[in-house]
Amino acid sequence: MCTAATYKTKDFYFGRTLDYEFSYGDEITVTPRNYPFEFRYMGRKDSHYAMIGMAHVAGGYPLYYDAINEKGLGMAGLNFVGNAAYQEADESEDRDNVAQYEFIPWILGSCASVGEARVALDRMNLTGTPFSEQLPTAQLHWIIADRNGAITVECMADGLHVYENPVGVLTNNPPFPQQMFLLNQYMGLSPKQPVNTFAPEVGLSAYSRGMGAIGLPGDLSSTSRFARVAFVKQNSLPADSEAESVSQFFHILGSVDQQRGCCEVAPDKYEITIYTSCCNADKGIYYYNTYEGHQINAVDMNREDLDGAELARYPLIQGENINWQN
Numbered sequence: 001m002c003t004a005a006t007y008k009t010k011d012f013y014f015g016r017t018l019d020y021e022f023s024y025g026d027e028i029t030v031t032p033r034n035y036p037f038e039f040r041y042m043g044r045k046d047s048h049y050a051m052i053g054m055a056h057v058a059g060g061y062p063l064y065y066d067a068i069n070e071k072g073l074g075m076a077g078l079n080f081v082g083n084a085a086y087q088e089a090d091e092s093e094d095r096d097n098v099a100q101y102e103f104i105p106w107i108l109g110s111c112a113s114v115g116e117a118r119v120a121l122d123r124m125n126l127t128g129t130p131f132s133e134q135l136p137t138a139q140l141h142w143i144i145a146d147r148n149g150a151i152t153v154e155c156m157a158d159g160l161h162v163y164e165n166p167v168g169v170l171t172n173n174p175p176f177p178q179q180m181f182l183l184n185q186y187m188g189l190s191p192k193q194p195v196n197t198f199a200p201e202v203g204l205s206a207y208s209r210g211m212g213a214i215g216l217p218g219d220l221s222s223t224s225r226f227a228r229v230a231f232v233k234q235n236s237l238p239a240d241s242e243a244e245s246v247s248q249f250f251h252i253l254g255s256v257d258q259q260r261g262c263c264e265v266a267p268d269k270y271e272i273t274i275y276t277s278c279c280n281a282d283k284g285i286y287y288y289n290t291y292e293g294h295q296i297n298a299v300d301m302n303r304e305d306l307d308g309a310e311l312a313r314y315p316l317i318q319g320e321n322i323n324w325q326n
C-alpha cells in the first residue's frame with residue numbers, strides 16, 4: 001500500500017509513502033533538461049523540464065515512482081492492482097501513445113501545471129508496454145498536482161479516467177470515485193470535542209481529548225488510510241517556515257505509517273513504509289526518510305547542473321542517526 005498527499009503552506013509540498021515488502025533499489029534521481037528521453041512510441045525528446053524524484057534506474061533509464069518538475073508540478077504512481085487495465089497503442093495521428101513506465105517523465109517533462117497535464121491526457125493512450133522482461137508492467141494509478149489543485153488518473157477496462165481530486169490524497173484500491181464516496185461516512189468527524197447529540201438527557205461527557213474524531217479508521221487498509229490521511233491533512237494547520245512545513249508534512253504522512261509486523265502479505269512477509277517523501281515543489285527539494293532512518297535527508301535539484309544531460313543519482317541513506325546527548 002502507499003499513500004500520497006499534497007500540502008500548501010507558503011510553498012507547495014507533494015509527497016508519498018512507499019509501502020512494500022521489498023525495495024527495487026530506489027535512488028533520488030535528478031533528470032536534467034537535456035537528458036535524452038527515448039520514448040517507446042513518441043520518439044526521442046532531447047530537451048524537457050528537469051525533474052527530481054524517487055526512481056529505480058534501469059539501464060540508465062529513470063523509472064520514476066514519484067517526482068516533481070522545475071515548474072512545481074508533482075506526480076506519483078501508486079498500486080492499483082486488479083483495476084488498472086492499459087490501452088492498446090493507437091496509431092492515429094492525433095494520439096500520443098505512452099507506456100505506463102514513461103508516464104511520469106512524459107507529463108513532468110512537458111507540463112507546467114495540472115491544466116497542461118489535462119490537455120496532454122486528452123490526447124494520450126496509456127499502454128501496458130513493459131519496460132523489460134525483468135520489470136513487467138506495474139498496475140498503477142496516479143495523482144498529478146500543483147499548488148492550485150490535483151487530479152487522479154486511472155486507466156481501466158472502460159478507458160482512461162481523469163478525476164478532479166478535491167482532497168489531494170491518493171491511496172490504492174478501490175477506484176477513486178468509491179474512495180471519495182466513502183468519505184461521506186466521516187463527515188461528522190471533527191478536531192473539536194463532540195457535543196452530546198446522541199441522547200442529551202443521558203449524562204454523556206467528553207472524558208478524553210480527541211473524541212471528535214472517534215470513528216476515524218485506524219487500520220492499514222487502503223480505504224482506511226484514505227480517510228485517515230484526508231482527515232489529518234484537511235485539519236492540519238500550516239506554518240510558514242520551511243522546517244515547520246516539512247515537519248508537518250512528515251507528520252501528516254506519519255498518520256498512515258506501516259510498522260513491520262502489522263500487515264502480512266505472505267507467510268512471514270510484511271509490508272512496511274520503505275520511505276516517506278516530501279517535495280518542496282516550488283524550490284525543487286526532495287526530502288525523505290526511510291523505515292530505519294527517521295532523520296530527514298534532502299536532495300536539492302538546483303544544486304545539480306540542470307542544463308546537463310546526465311542523471312544525478314543518490315542512493316537512500318539508511319540507518320538511524322541518533323544524537324547522543326551525554
Ligand SMILES: C[C@H](CCC(=O)NCCS(=O)(=O)O)[C@H]1CC[C@H]2[C@@H]3CC[C@@H]4C[C@H](O)CC[C@]4(C)[C@H]3C[C@H](O)[C@]12C
Pocket residue numbers: 001002018019020024056063064065077078079080081100101130131135136137138139140172173
Ligand atoms: C511497488 C510500488 C507500489 C507500492 C504499493 O502501492 N504497494 C501497495 C501494495 S497493494 O496496494 O496492497 O497491492 C510501485 C510504485 C511505482 C512502481 C514502479 C514504477 C516504475 C517502474 C514501472 C515498471 O513497469 C515496473 C518497475 C517499476 C520500477 C515499478 C515497480 C513497482 O511496481 C513500483 C515501485
